[in-house]
Amino acid sequence: RAESHWCYQNQVKPSNCTCLGPDLWGDSCQMDHQSPINIATAKTEVDLNLRPFSFSGYDKKQKWTVQNNGHTVMVLLGDEATIAEGGLAARYRAKQLHLHWSEVLDWGSEHSLDGDRFAMEMHIVHEKETGTSRNAKAQDSKDEIAVLAFMVEAGARNENFQPLVDVLSNISRPNTNTTMRNSISLLELLPKQEKLRRYFRYLGSLTTPGCDETVVWTVFQEPIQLDKDQILAFSNNLYYDDNQKMTDNIRPLQPRGQRVVYRS
Numbered sequence: 001r002a003e004s005h006w007c008y009q010n011q012v013k014p015s016n017c018t019c020l021g022p023d024l025w026g027d028s029c030q031m032d033h034q035s036p037i038n039i040a041t042a043k044t045e046v047d048l049n050l051r052p053f054s055f056s057g058y059d060k061k062q063k064w065t066v067q068n069n070g071h072t073v074m075v076l077l078g079d080e081a082t083i084a085e086g087g088l089a090a091r092y093r094a095k096q097l098h099l100h101w102s103e104v105l106d107w108g109s110e111h112s113l114d115g116d117r118f119a120m121e122m123h124i125v126h127e128k129e130t131g132t133s134r135n136a137k138a139q140d141s142k143d144e145i146a147v148l149a150f151m152v153e154a155g156a157r158n159e160n161f162q163p164l165v166d167v168l169s170n171i172s173r174p175n176t177n178t179t180m181r182n183s184i185s186l187l188e189l190l191p192k193q194e195k196l197r198r199y200f201r202y203l204g205s206l207t208t209p210g211c212d213e214t215v216v217w218t219v220f221q222e223p224i225q226l227d228k229d230q231i232l233a234f235s236n237n238l239y240y241d242d243n244q245k246m247t248d249n250i251r252p253l254q255p256r257g258q259r260v261v262y263r264s
Ligand SMILES: Nc1nc(-c2ccc(Cl)c(S(N)(=O)=O)c2)cs1
Pocket: 069, 071, 072, 098, 123, 125, 145, 147, 205, 206, 207, 208, 215
């Protein structure tokens, strides 16, 4: 029997075991420092080391490759942008950004803040810059990956996202790629920089298999705004496979356990 691939709950068909839903994900997915989690803001602890981030190359306008990989829409960021500070132990290089979403506008984020969920959640995935020496490549450190997570809420139209929204119809089918016509910079996709001083920090995992517990998470308090049509464009143009719309590509909340969530 062909190896069943992982999928989200709404893709699991009782008829035949087409794919493995979140309860059946393997690798590290059943361990106890997993993501996403609900962030109970009153229980977070201030950490004065959580200084503002310094963004380098985030202002560079790029024409990015965008792909539908069967689980999300992923923008390949070409190793040109890095982050440092922000309480991180090293500089991290931006590799890709992708999103999670729903057609239900208060259901589409992976993390929740005091139980509130948002229309979407955008993840910018970075890898730790290691020194040139080989032994610095500790692949299994708890902070090998740094993800910057931004909530997206329905509100004003966001012209900066339109170049991405416009190409979604070109990559409706899984395993298709396209290039964004207009070039935009990462910085233009984010809330204004002065709003990025307030964020939450905890150690967790990838929210997709193998769920490696190697992610230092940053969840920003300030949401990005897109208008309803822009948000719904993701569910209406993208497909998991031949006949199922890509929507609700969100992992269920995981137990926080004894982990402390810090705030800047
Ligand atoms: N093939 C795919 N990979 C991902 C992915 C990869 C790395 C990371 Cl870090 C993440 S997440 N959601 O934890 O930010 C998702 C999604 S779909």
